[in-house]
Amino acid sequence: MPLNRNQFVRFVNVHKAYDVNTLVVKDLNLDVANGEFLTLLGPSGSGKTTTLMMLAGFEEPTSGDIILDGRSINGIPAYKRGVGMVFQNYALFPHMTVGENLAFPLQARGMSRADQKTRILQALDMVKLSAFADRRPAQLSGGQQQRVALARALVFEPSLVLMDEPLGALDKQLRDHMQLEIKHLHQRIGVTVVYVTHDQTEALVMSDRVAVFNEGRIQQVAAPAEIYQNPQTDFVAQFIGENNRLEGRVAEISHNESTIVLKDGTTVRSGSVAGTTSGEKRILSVRPEAILVGSDAANLPNSFYGNVKEIVYLGDHVRLIIPFGGPEELSIKLTHRRAAAISVGDQVSFGWKPEECRALV
Amino acid sequence: MSTLDIVDDTTGVSLDRRALRRSLHRVGRRQRLLSLSLVAPLGAFTLVFFVIPILAFFVFSVANTEVPRGLPLTTEAIKEWQGDGLPPEGVFEALTSDLENAENRTAVIGAARRLNYDVAGFHGLMTKTVSGLSRGALEAGAPVESSPAPDGFSIFGNDTTPTESTTAKPQTPIERLTGIDARWSQERYWKAIERGTWPVTPLYLLTALDLRIGDEGSIERVSPDHRIYLTLIARTFGVSASVTLIALILGFPLALFIKRQPANRASLIMFLVLVPLWTSILVRTTAWLVLLQGEGLLNDLIVMLHLSETRLPLIHNRLGVLVAMVHICLPFMILPIYSVMKGIPPSYTRAAASLGAAPARVFFKVYLPLVFPGLAAGVLLVFIMCLGFYVTPALVGGPRDQMLSYFIAMAVNRDLNWGLASALSIILILIVALTLLVFKRFASATLAR
Amino acid sequence: MTTTPLERIAASAVASVAIMVLLFLIVPLVVAVPLSFNSEPYFSYPMPGFSLRWYGELFGNDIKGLEWRNAFLNSVFIGICASILATVLGTSASLGIARGDLPFKQALQAMMLSPLVIPVVVYATGVVYFFARISLIGTYSGLIIAHALLGTPYVLITVTASLSGFDRNLTKAGLSLGAPPWMVFRKIALPLIAPGVASGALFAFVTSWDEIIVTLFLAYPDQQTVPRRLWAGVNEQLSPVVIAASTILFVITLGLLVVVEVLRRRNIRLSGTI
Ligand SMILES: Nc1ncnc2c1ncn2[C@@H]1O[C@H](COP(=O)(O)OP(=O)(O)O)[C@@H](O)[C@H]1O
């Protein structure tokens, strides 16, 4: 049993450099709770894989400590860590059958043949591949290979499983399906999962918590809803979901609201941000679906008029593009029904609640 | 693990690079040591059993130990000589003692052979002098009073019976030596001995370039009838270039042909190309002998078809060497060309054709440049292989078709002239290295283009 | 696809040259083979009769047959030992190089591949002097070492090539599944690079099997090998026995090539790129 349920895995002041010029991971402090599904989300090259490799034991931190279940694992070789891993290209052993692939970690642990057999059957059953034990990986579809990789990482019942973009090679439909399947599997067996992806939807769908990475630094760690609704930095707001970005300066601060003046002088009221002093530059962030149009908008504290520049058809909804705040444009999400009466060039009223809008650094 | 004082570069404070470098070094060291320890056995094996023997062998090209070993007293005495006129009498005396020292006979023979490389006829001179001296000693009696170097004489005297002789008048060492052979009064023989006492000698390297140190001490070309090595180097180069060119001309169409065949037939033809490659060179040479010799199959055919009335000389000449060498080298030309051709997607030439280029233009302007790396690799491989050929020219060539390798082997095996073998080897290796260098330059230049 | 007359002419020109070159490559190898079955010791067609007498001499119980068989056994013994030595050393070195963090990589690689470009006579001369000083002249160990050395670059090349197609993630996967490095190597890396190792071993064997120059320099007269006997046979009066021996070697070569082809197919199947 872990010493502390919430600190099953701990990164303490971890830095990582491959060369003297760049720190690929900078001052990483991160706790992963036992049984948690934590996702490292970030653009390509942001240091997610490196972080995972340090946890798996394939890279050593340049400085700092990684603690697993209360013990520092610095210097412990990968094969002694007992951490399961799923690779992006699955890394199934091509010369072994599915069954032999699954038997490999059990043989390494010196398990008896009979026990191996029951474990393998259980694991294959879990990923619904019982009939495929004698196939070679090359004889399986991409989705099936993915599931074998999953089963292989779980068959020796590790307490921690790492997955590095495991769905990256699948097509969209299969990916959507596997996201839920992995999520349900996690809920059923309760293993701790650290998952890496650059796909924000994947992160939001699957995770208990998401750690957003940018340039080797954690921007925010929070539950998916929190990350989406309450991004703490401009980067997080930009990276997760769609977002209108307006530059301005702080004019006034009250205890839970602030007033921002945009470049063309428009004043906007937003939820307050701690530590802000007037005159500072800030970036306002508003989600397209948070902006209301027409009569709904008229009574809001942030209420404006503008001319529709463009209407973009997007299948299940449309976007209005309206110039606003100087050089910028707002993108507004609207249902077909509401957009029916609007055409390009029309003047419309629009607005949003101050709490739907954040002034970010 | 201690926490390093690393400061983030985005905050404007610079990284503590020294600490970082140290830490990086420490982290990677175990891994690097593991890599090194995997490579070390072969590295050491190659170093000990390949690099060192060859380097040690190269030392022979300048080694100059025979004269000091065979003529130690002369080596010491000749230091006094200024180099003009004949050496002083002490040198004659020392040489006399050295030559009369029977215990050192093998080393004296070595010195004689070494001096003969420098001045032709020296070996004969030495032999004559040694026997002349011993005969003289028998006649004159061992304890020649005028000898100030009794050591050599006493040793010599031990295995001969001193006979009392009053008729022989005492001779100076100069008189004795010049009396045995007048050549001892010529400066050039003494100069050769003096050159033999240098710590290193340019003799072999000069010989390998048909040069010598003349009587005036300057470097000059050897007399025309002794010039063999430049011709030999040129021949080695020429034969290699011819074989490479012929192999290229024959190999390229075959590679092109294989590339255009359906996969199954292509691999069958590749099999046929590989069969000769894997067949022992000696087996193949045997086959050529059966085919090409005077009583051989090809001559049978020629006579049968009345193409020629007499049997043609097809082997033990340049023709035989070229044919057999091309046969051996062709697969090495075809393989790299074909493998590059296989890697060229047809879309390139199709694109060129769709842009309106005529087939010939597509071939020369698009296809050939794409295949070029394969051609270059084949040419390099074959040319370097050819430079070192020994077995084939030795078996199917005539005396005038032998290449550098043959002369290296002969210098060691027949003449025991390790210095010359070493010098010729150095020249051969230099040609190989130069070729590699030129190709490397060439390759990086074409890549940069 | 349409072709112009000029293209067709060019294509048939290429084809005819290619076929002639193929004939040039193959015919000399096979044309002498029937002569080894000639009943008379002449090298001309038509043969007066068929006979196995030359093979009989090779396999006979007289001194000649014994010598040939002795040479054959020597060649096989030296070849196998040299091949094993070269394969172990070359495979290990390839693994070290493939790890990617080898210090002095360029220099080490150049040194280990240098036996490919240094003319064998130069090596033979150097090694004969060196071996004389360490008393390896005329010993089997000396021959095996020298032959193995000439084979190591081939092992290095083939194994490095097969490692370049090896997914490093497989090693990581193996380690993450709890297998210690040695087990990962034996159960995962080795089976997957086995075709490369095997063809390297075969190359090394053939290098030794074919080697004549170093053998001529290093071996004592009683250390006969097949190439040495052939060399003597060719240098003296060419006899049908030599042709018979050549034929046997040729057949062995064909057999080895078939093995290589099978290995290649197997390699393709395993790597899944059919
Ligand atoms: N083995 C390595 N050696 C040197 N640099 C590396 C290595 N692995 C990753 N990097 C560099 O580190 C940075 C982060 O890489 P990575 O952790 O793979 O990012 P992500 O997985 O988020 O895409 C990248 O700039 C990458 O080029």
Ligand SMILES: [Mg+2]
């Ligand atoms: Mg990554």
